Amino acid sequence: MMTNDYDKQSKDQLISQLKELQQRAAEYEIQKQYWEQLFTNSPDAIAILDNNESVISINTEFSRLFGFSQAEAAGHNINDLIVPLELQKEGLDLKTRTDRGEIVQVESVRKTKDNKTFDVSIIGKPVVLGGNQLAVIVIYRDITARKEAENALYQGKERYRAVVESTPAMICRFLPDGTLTFVNSFYCEYFKTSETEIVGKNFFQFIPVEDQGKVRNHFLSLTVEKPMITYSHQVISPSGDICWQEWTDQALFDDRKHLIEYQSLGRDITKEELALEEKAGLEKQLRHSQKLEAIGTLAGGIAHDFNNILGIIMGFTELSLDDTGEDSLVHRNLKQIYYAATRAKDLVQQILTFSRQIDDKKVPIRISTVVKNVLKLLRATLPTTIEIRQKIAEDDGIVLTDEIQIQQVMMNLCINAQQAMESEGGILEILLQNVFLDTDYIKGKDLKPGLYVKLSVIDTGQGISSENIKRIFDPYFTTKGPGEGTGLGLSVVHGIVKNHGGDISVYSEPGRGTAVHIFLPVTDTEEAAYTEESHPLAKGNEYLLFIDDESALVEIGTRILENLGYQVEAWTNSTEALNSFRQAPWKYNLVITDQAMPILTGLQLAGEMRRTRPDIPVILCTGFSDTINDENYKNHGINAYVMKPMVKKEIAAVIRKVLDGGT
Numbered sequence: 001m002m003t004n005d006y007d008k009q010s011k012d013q014l015i016s017q018l019k020e021l022q023q024r025a026a027e028y029e030i031q032k033q034y035w036e037q038l039f040t041n042s043p044d045a046i047a048i049l050d051n052n053e054s055v056i057s058i059n060t061e062f063s064r065l066f067g068f069s070q071a072e073a074a075g076h077n078i079n080d081l082i083v084p085l086e087l088q089k090e091g092l093d094l095k096t097r098t099d100r101g102e103i104v105q106v107e108s109v110r111k112t113k114d115n116k117t118f119d120v121s122i123i124g125k126p127v128v129l130g131g132n133q134l135a136v137i138v139i140y141r142d143i144t145a146r147k148e149a150e151n152a153l154y155q156g157k158e159r160y161r162a163v164v165e166s167t168p169a170m171i172c173r174f175l176p177d178g179t180l181t182f183v184n185s186f187y188c189e190y191f192k193t194s195e196t197e198i199v200g201k202n203f204f205q206f207i208p209v210e211d212q213g214k215v216r217n218h219f220l221s222l223t224v225e226k227p228m229i230t231y232s233h234q235v236i237s238p239s240g241d242i243c244w245q246e247w248t249d250q251a252l253f254d255d256r257k258h259l260i261e262y263q264s265l266g267r268d269i270t271k272e273e274l275a276l277e278e279k280a281g282l283e284k285q286l287r288h289s290q291k292l293e294a295i296g297t298l299a300g301g302i303a304h305d306f307n308n309i310l311g312i313i314m315g316f317t318e319l320s321l322d323d324t325g326e327d328s329l330v331h332r333n334l335k336q337i338y339y340a341a342t343r344a345k346d347l348v349q350q351i352l353t354f355s356r357q358i359d360d361k362k363v364p365i366r367i368s369t370v371v372k373n374v375l376k377l378l379r380a381t382l383p384t385t386i387e388i389r390q391k392i393a394e395d396d397g398i399v400l401t402d403e404i405q406i407q408q409v410m411m412n413l414c415i416n417a418q419q420a421m422e423s424e425g426g427i428l429e430i431l432l433q434n435v436f437l438d439t440d441y442i443k444g445k446d447l448k449p450g451l452y453v454k455l456s457v458i459d460t461g462q463g464i465s466s467e468n469i470k471r472i473f474d475p476y477f478t479t480k481g482p483g484e485g486t487g488l489g490l491s492v493v494h495g496i497v498k499n500h501g502g503d504i505s506v507y508s509e510p511g512r513g514t515a516v517h518i519f520l521p522v523t524d525t526e527e528a529a530y531t532e533e534s535h536p537l538a539k540g541n542e543y544l545l546f547i548d549d550e551s552a553l554v555e556i557g558t559r560i561l562e563n564l565g566y567q568v569e570a571w572t573n574s575t576e577a578l579n580s581f582r583q584a585p586w587k588y589n590l591v592i593t594d595q596a597m598p599i600l601t602g603l604q605l606a607g608e609m610r611r612t613r614p615d616i617p618v619i620l621c622t623g624f625s626d627t628i629n630d631e632n633y634k635n636h637g638i639n640a641y642v643m644k645p646m647v648k649k650e651i652a653a654v655i656r657k658v659l660d661g662g663t
Contacts, residue, residue, distance in 0.1 A: 040060050041059075041060065042139075044139045044141045045058070045062035045064075045140040045141070045142075046058065046062060046137065046138070047059075047062055047073070048127075048138075049136045049138060050135055051135070052077070053078050053079060053091075053136070054077055054078070055073045055074055055075065055077075055081070057074070058070055062140065066082050066111075066113060066140075067113030072113075079091040082111055082112075083110060083111070084110070087108060090108060094106070094124055095136075097124075099133070101133075102126075103123070104125075106121070107120070107121050107122070108120060108122060110122075118144045119146075119147045120140045120141060120142060120143060121140070122139070122140055123138070123139045124136055125137050125138075168186065169265050170184070170190055170245075171183070171186070171265050171266075172187050172263075172266075173261050174264070176261075178202040178203050180201060180203055181199065181261060182199065191237075192238040206235050206236055207233060207234070207235055207236070208234050208242065211234050214231075214233060215231075218249065219251070219264075222250070223251070227251045227252075227253070228249065228250045228251075229249050230248040231246070232245065232273075244270045244273040245267065245270075246267055246269045247264050247265070248264065248265050249263075250262065307644040308553060308645075310341055310344055310645040311623075311644050312550075313337070313645075314338060314345070314645050314646075314647065315557070315560065317334050317338045317341065318560065319559055319560065321338065322563060345645055362401050362402050364399070364523055365403055365406070366396060367397075367401075367520070368392050368396045370403055370406045370407060370410070371406075371410060371430065371455070374410040375390060382418055383422065385421075385425025385426075386422075386426060386427070386428055387427045388428050388430070389429045389430070390430045391432070392430065392431075393432055393433045396432055396433070396453050397451055399453055399521070399523060401500060401520065409493050409496055410455075410457075413516055414428065414430075414457060416490070417458075418459075419461075420462050420513075420514060421462075426459060426461055426513070427460045428457070428458075429459075430455075430456070430457060430458075432453065432454070433453075434454070434522070435452055435453075435454045437452050445503055446498075447502075447519070450522070452519040453519070454519055455517070455518040455520070456517050457515075458514070458516075459513050459515075460512075461513055462510065463509050463513055463514055464510070472490050497519075497520070501520075501521050504516065504518050504519075537649060537652045538564075538655070539564045539566075539652065540564065542567070542659055543567045543569070543588055543590075544561055544568050544588070544590050545577065545581060546561060546568055546569070546571070546592045546593075547571045547572075547577045547592070547593040548570075548594040548597075550594075553594075554570045554571070554572050558570045560648050561655075564652055564655075569588075574593070574599055574601075574605045575600060577605065578605060582612050585609070585612045585616065586613065589659060590616075590658060591609060591617070591618045592618075592619045592621065592651075592655075593618065594621050594644075596623070602621070606618040606620070606637060617658045617659065618637070619638070619639060619640040619642060620638045620641050621643075622644060623643070623644040623645070640654050640657065
């Protein structure tokens with residue numbers, strides 16, 4: 001019984017093991033068929049080689065790709081079948097590598113049964129079992145299409161680069177943060193760099209900080225609908241100079257409208273910008289010149305009318321002085337009025353000189369007197385936060401100059417100093433002394449060695465930068481804001497100093513103030529005397545014709561001339577005066593006429609009178625004229641020229657000089 005049970009158990013185990021083996025065999029068969037299907041139907045060409053590289057098996061794609069059937073390929077060396085003759089060494093090298101157990105991955109060329117070559121990728125892997133290499137599996141893939149695409153892309157890139165490199169403009173590509181991904185040789189040449197050095201760097205390094213935001217906003221504003229923009233901005237050249245460039249940026253998008261990068265084409269427009277700035281500067285200068293010309297014309301017109309008013313004041317004052325006793329209070333009051341009017345007359349002459357309506361005359365002047373007078377005026381105008389310190393030598397040398405121009409120099413320099421200190425206050429120091437400039441000092445300067453008056457204007461203000469100090473004498477250059485300065489002050493000062501044969505120098509440091517030193521050559525001529533002449537009035541008894549369109553001036557002129565002993569016929573109408581002259585030309589000894597009159601001017605009237613009587617002497621009086629002055633009046637046939645308002649002593653002397661043949 002026990003034996004039967006044992007036999008039955010053994011039989012069941014054998015049946016179970018047999019079923020398991022049958023199941024495994026079925027699974028193996030399925031796996032075998034699966035791998036055979038993968039091998040046979042793989043989209044890549046596969047060859048199984050023995051250790052001598054002879055073909056054991058090939059798949060369908062191998063047959064299709066290379067043209068060999070299984071029967072034609074089996075047993076043949078793979079190198080003899082598909083490796084071109086010139087690549088046999090490569091085939092041997094690949095075998096050597098697989099024999100070492102390496103997985104080989106290469107791209108090469110193989111041939112078909114009919115000797116047509118094409119590009120393939122090759123993967124070779126040894127089959128090792130139990131430490132022994134049994135075979136080699138080699139996978140081939142046709143990459144002809146990919147190679148052609150790569151070659152086309154390469155050629156396209158080369159053509160693109162050829163076009164880019166031959167374009168006479170800067171071309172670059174960059175990412176939204178400004179990182180450069182491509183630059184052409186023109187870009188590298190401009191910025192003195194190379195492609196390897198600059199690609200990967202940020203182009204914002206070439207743009208001044210104040211312009212970086214504007215540039216970034218320009219290209220970040222680009223969209224699919226508006227992918228291009230052109231703008232200009234400043235750049236920092238390799239030499240450190242600020243230049244101008246114009247760039248056209250284009251945003252590049254993919255098929256899904258996602259931004260890839262930016263492409264930009266640029267050119268240097270520095271010369272164009274400078275030309276525009278120069279044009280704008282010239283236009284500004286023209287407008288300013290026109291403004292100055294208009295101011296000068298206005299000044300002349302005002303001077304004419306004001307001189308007539310002064311003539312009335314001074315004339316009647318002089319007449320009243322003659323009618324009052326010198327010891328009386330009225331006489332003393334009238335004297336003060338007369339002196340004030342004389343100062344007003346001098347002021348008008350200064351205005352005309354400043355507006356260039358009359359020529360300045362240089363006379364020997366002690367500069368200290370002018371400087372002190374200007375400082376008196378400045379004390380009343382400077383804010384209390386500015387302290388004036390002066391050290392003026394009393395024995396300063398005599399300079400051949402024009403008082404108005406020296407006043408102009410002082411006012412310009414002191415006003416500049418005031419503006420430099422107006423925010424925090426400070427000290428304005430004026431120094432005047434005699435100095436001797438030797439050959440060492442004047443070396444390289446347009447000066448002669450000798451004695452000079454040195455005028456120094458020193459302030460403790462904000463100072464001037466080294467860049468600006470080089471340009472401070474340039475016309476229209478100013479560091480002030482719009483409407484705060486013309487930029488003419490220091491250029492005018494420079495012109496005046498150079499016109500005197502002098503020199504000007506400026507020393508300044510930001511935050512430490514400015515010192516301006518002016519040197520004017522001393523003259524041997526004695527200082528001009530301004531004392532009144534003490535000789536008596538020149539008088540006479542001749543018959544005078546007096547014409548002025550201002551009735552009050554006619555009355556004054558008549559009374560003054562009659563008080564001097566002359567017989568006077570006066571007119572306010574130039575045409576009526578001419579008619580009267582023509583009726584009896586020989587009874588007049590002298591004609592005194594105003595220049596600016598309606599119908600006939602003084603010059604026209606004199607010309608008409610001389611048609612009748614060529615030898616008639618003429619004195620021309622004017623408050624202002626843009627055609628005649630005391631240097632060219634004789635060219636117009638005038639015997640004497642007198643600036644209004646007329647002063648009794650002056651006109652008395654001129655009349656006698658003309659009548660006595662002094663002209």
